[in-house]
Amino acid sequence: MKTRILTAAALTAALLTAALPASALFLDQEETSPTVLDVVKNGMATETIAFQSSDFVVEGEGALDAIVITQLPEEGILTVGGQMVGEGDVIAMTAVDGLRFTPSVTPTALEASFTFQPLFADGEPGQEVGVEVHLLTEANGAPVAENLELSTYKNVAVTDRFSAVDPEGDLLTYRLVKKPARGSVTIGEDGQFVYTPYENKTGKDSFTYIAMDTVGNASDPATVKVKIEKPDTKVTYADLSGHPAHKAAIRLAEEGVFVGECMGGEYFFQPDAAVTRSEFVAMAMNAAGVESLEGVFRTGFADDESIPTWAKPYVSSALKCGLVQGTTDDEGRVVFRADDSITTAEAAVLLDRVLSVTDVDAQTFAADAPAWAAQSAANLSTCGVLPAEAGLTETLTRGEAAQLLCAALDLLDSRDTGWF
Incomplete structure (x- = not known):
């Protein structure tokens, strides 16, 4: 079977005789023209590297008919069916499985490259595409x-x-x-x-x-x-369209964990607002189904008077369950600091305790984790609750809290049953 390689002159003649519909002359190229992705291949530096039609991926509507070689590689030669390929030669996609790159006997670099122009089935050429060929000295496995x-x-x-x-x-x-x-x-x-x-x-x-x-x-x-x-809540947020926390915020409303403010008949989540320590304790306990004590008027913390009344049942229950311990102030008193913004590290420690996650190697998380939070951060990261790129020393926002708690709810659900 004779391999189909056309010269540039033959290509020109073919294009001139092609019968295109008149509408093709008025197409918006930027909106309708397909493109071919850059090609990356590899092989041992001492071996011939074969190409396949699947290496040439088209994005957009259109079928790739052929490629025109516009620049040859310097570190080797291209052949199709044993025939040398030159600049301007056209290789039909029906023959591209026979395309080979043979490295030079003594390549001076570990990479080679060439370029081609795609030709689509409608007769239209595409933008020039680059091909990178990596010449390996040892095997490299696929992901x-x-x-x-x-x-x-x-x-x-x-x-x-x-x-x-x-x-x-x-x-x-x-x-x-x-x-x-x-x-x-x-x-x-x-x-x-x-x-x-x-x-x-x-x-x-x-x-x-x-x-x-x-x-x-x-x-x-x-x-x-x-x-x-379909969400099991009537709450919709006017300020979350396109926000990464949108789904998580709806989930929290659906589960009765947290609902944003309603103003003028619309709900607002305020995803960039800082979360306080008392707010996160309440949200984490609600998410995990930890019941709060009733009729609590004193928490036992030295700054009890500054703890909001609504938060005292949560704080007291969290203290009793060992979920929080408080901190020591300048006078040596154990305080809770209810209205202080909570950091991601502090939230991770609390959430780790609430979820009772099994300890893993603490070194699996980022090196910037505070020593007291490293184990909790590693635990939550391993089970998919805490993103690996989370800034542990930064203040936790509502949007970030929603995503943490939504992931925690998913983890709790997975312990009970699978889905899909």
């Missing part, structure tokens, strides 16, 4: 991506993070290979993504992603399952 499950509410976007492990610890990026049917996915930096349900959609959805390392290895596809539910 392993994890299947994920998440839930959200009707018309509420949810933020989460892809999860994958690379054998060499290489930096990973992520790409969708199958889009969801009931919503859309936007991929951000550091593996974060946002799933946004389509308007008024509920039910189950899913999408598939892969993880890729810096030398071009890709994981097997992993699936993210999504459950879109």
